[in-house]
Amino acid sequence: MKRIMMTVAYDGTDYCGWQLQPGRITVEGVINEALSQMLKEDIQVIGASRTDAGVHSRGNVCVFDTSRSIAPENVARALNARLPDTVVITGAHEVAPDFHPRKCDCVKTYEYRILNCQVDDPMRTRYSLHVERPLDVEKMKQAAAHFIGEHDFTSFCSPQTNAISKIRTVYETEIMCYNASVSGISDAREIVIRVTGSGFLYNMVRIIAGTLIAVGQGRISPDAISAMIEARDRRAAGPTAPAKGLTQVGIRYPSPDTPAKT
């Protein structure tokens, strides 16, 4: 029996999120099915991030155990041939048998993408939120800096969470702004909110993004963020931005074969 870790990228548009749900099409579900068919044994992967419906990923991580003798380096190619175009295994390798992707320290990075432009772009609309009026990027940068550090993020967490501790550490926030070439539109910009942390609560990045958009629109002051965090009340923060703009960029583990937390 060996444990194989895979990195997974997906377009989340047509999935009811990562996590297995009976009667629904989920990323975990299609991977389990393809793996089980391929290896002819019942496989249930363990995922690192249980992303929401509509959220995308460039580097989610999952592990599975198999008694088959398949070489890990062949898993990606063989599995991709069986998976839909919207889910791609980007790599696979063997890890320690007790490695659990949710039970060891890691650094997760998410990006929230905004097309800030008079009109939406049909070739970006699956992966970014269209905001028509120009956002004040400088104010968004000021506001974003207030999230850095160890905080109780209750205000930035859906009340539907099961998490007991709401304390998380945000290592870095970054607001990037690029010229976007959108047909016939001269001042189109793509704004990317990049957040890196030890882990994120349910809807946390989407609420941070929704709040930063409200800052960019002048509806919330950058200086209000600290008080929002201190309030420990979901109603104190801004709206939850739509899922489609969110992409999980990747997860870094200290070492690929770090043992599980005990």
Added chain:
Amino acid sequence: MKRIMMTVAYDGTDYCGWQLQPGRITVEGVINEALSQMLKEDIQVIGASRTDAGVHSRGNVCVFDTSRSIAPENVARALNARLPDTVVITGAHEVAPDFHPRKCDCVKTYEYRILNCQVDDPMRTRYSLHVERPLDVEKMKQAAAHFIGEHDFTSFCSPQTNAISKIRTVYETEIMCYNASVSGISDAREIVIRVTGSGFLYNMVRIIAGTLIAVGQGRISPDAISAMIEARDRRAAGPTAPAKGLTQVGIRYPSPDTPAKT
């Protein structure tokens, strides 16, 4: 009665091309329907490029006539509210009543996008062709130069065409190569074949792209292109590349209110 010209962007994935077809969902069909509902009169647009099923656009052009008093600058916003996310009007203005988008000189630009990478990227797969093995970009550049000029492009045209003359002028070809950030993959590249010309025959850009990919794979020599053109035989050229990688980038008219050819 006034004639309004609109620029249109679309994700062609789920459309049976531009042109109206009974019983099928086409870009022209959804625009006609939304415009007719909005203006409460029967509108039939005239499109510039009748792109194939699955081909995308960042700047197709169409015109329509209306007796309503709507200001052209309000057409885009009002119409976008009625159109699906996959079709966006990026601009609209009044043109001369005899302006016909297919009956005056113009310069059309297309891009064919290739993700040249070990694995496909689910967030690019709708808009680019995945080619696993590294392509020889230098050879593709050498080959692309041979298309420039006025030629009989019979070899690069689907035999199903209705076109009488196969003579077209290619003004420019360009092969661009970017580093593509694909999760965990170090040598991913996006290769863009950009072709500008007076007009293109049925499947012409896709056959040029398919031929250039074969050059990049070492299956066709860059020096073979001229003989392929001279052969005036579809069987002399390379394969037709899949529609999904193709995007019509835009159309330039000498002046937006150029009169129709007489």
